Amino acid sequence: MSVSEKRLADTIRVLAMDAVQAANSGHPGMPMGMADVATVLFKDYLKFDPAAPKWADRDRFVLSAGHGSMLLYALLHLTGYEQPTMKDIANFRQIGSPCAGHPENFEMPGIEATTGPLGQGLAMAVGMAMAERHLNATFGDEIVDHRTWVVAGDGCLMEGINHEAIGLAGHLGLGKLKVLWDNNKITIDGAVSLSSSEDVLARYAATGWHVVSCDGHDFADIRRALDEAIADPRPSLIACATKIGEGAPNLAGTNKVHGSALGAAEVAATRVNLGWDLPPFELPDDIRAAWLEIGEGSKATHAAWEDRLASRDDKAEFERRMAGVLPAGFSLKSYIESLIAEPKKIATRKASELALDVINVQIPEMMGGSADLTGSNLTKSKDQNVAFSKADYSGRYVYYGIREFGMAAAMNGLALHGGVIPYGGTFLVFSDYARNAIRMAAIQEIRSIFVMTHDSIGQGEDGPTHQPIEHVMSLRMIPNLEVFRPCDAIETAECWELALQKTDGPTLLALTRQNVSQLRTDISENFSAKGGYTLVAAQTPKVVIVATGSEVELAVGAAKLLGEQGIAASVVSMPNLNRFLAQDAAYQASVLPAGALRVTVEAGTTFGWQSIIGHDGLSIGVDTFGLSAPGEVVYEHFGLTAPSITARIVEALA
Ligand SMILES: Cc1ncc(C[n+]2csc(CCOP(=O)(O)OP(=O)(O)O)c2C)c(N)n1
């Protein structure tokens, strides 16, 4: 190769600088600072094939410092991915260009994860590295043996989630996880020293990581550090000392290059400094050819891998799992029939466990876990008797520890990697801790399944800190997140089935701690799929009571009491409000007939139920924090009993 590494790296610098300048928006400093490290990584270490961006055994590359998105766009373009084109890069941050402000996994192949919320890229990479080890243990070195590389900034390491993520990775001994830290000592406000004086390397070392430092602008030294990292069996933090905005003669090393265009004068000065005389978005032939050659670097490795896969008996099974397709014949039908034969009065968390017992034997790629609440979330199925651990990566149950955010982000990484279907539990009230990862699952259109138990004041004695109030409704506001609150064992099985079938987004199951009666008798179809349906019909009802989860039983009781008073009331179970609101008007009208008083009952905020009751209905719920007492007592206190609900309805009708 005739082009120097410096020149290859400068290509990234110039593209990043010019794209940000054209958009007059973006972050040139990070790509310019990490250009040398990225060049070495892509040239000599990363296993990738731009012609086959979904190649299952490729190394994963996660740009955790997502604000430096131009680094990734430049690399994808230069190494020969179909996208982005130079035109896309010239339209950086504009509508229609896949080169969005931060990398978005659905925009183009080669972007492994959507990043930008600092710290989460690295935390998702932990999940990817877990998936790699699990599939390696299942299918062997021959077809699964790759690394997960991360570029992270000071911000990624400072975020709280970093503690959770590296604790998990260190404990699990994820030696194929290699983090390149852009150690430039600058963040937005200025020097890192303004806000931080911790010994990052000591922290990582204390967590079971291998740490090594290098000069991020010295190609030989970068190679030395990468070689050392690869040789070490532990996950590695490679601290790359860099200068933010390297190449910009006046602004490099300052926070001014973090997040704004360099400006015409500094762009011109940088061109002079780098000896770059071409106009923006034009590349010399020799540089273009050299970068494309780098893109071809793993071609032979990829071809050999395809040959190995082709000769394997388990090829179809491996490909099925990686494609995220459920096993042929997967069904919960006979389990649901068994519930009809023998109805169960159990908590929906227990119903979820029973469903998982049936699901996990049929779907070997299910990977469960809990943030230290296994016995409460009931997330561990009978066949999950081997924990996923350093000693045995074939295990299908993850003890995530008390790391809700870390767990949710790792689950997203597992889902992004593919080949496994992650689910994990905690108390619903702590969904707040995990919330941004839940949101990121929704943005990334991935199948992470969040099992959130103790879903209301019914939680009882632990009191207001542990009793969700606003949670279910606020989670419903996240686009592309399916939120289910099933009312009994049958609906719980239906909701699990829907969660598994949803391949382009996450699902959250809100499940009770307390027992609920089995209410469903008609199992002719998965009624939960419609979001809401008439559970108890009434002839020309005067009242329609819409309820979710544990309150459906109360609604059924209230409807009965109303009937005794000559007031016809139907009951609608609504495990998924958004799904119901997405049904056509005719279906909605059939469930909510005009003229009937609409009442909603949910042991949580009444905010948001206006979408069902309109201006003249009645919403019964809990709009304050809960209180510590046995669950039934708390329900009673808040008027959530069949007689109280009945009285409120009679009053509203008067
Ligand atoms: C969770 C989160 N908080 C805040 C931000 C806003 N933000 C983007 S970059 C940045 C500073 C990051 O510093 P560093 O990682 O050192 O990046 P550098 O300036 O070196 O490029 C901040 C605060 C964010 N993207 N995500």
Ligand SMILES: [Mg+2]
């Ligand atoms: Mg920095």
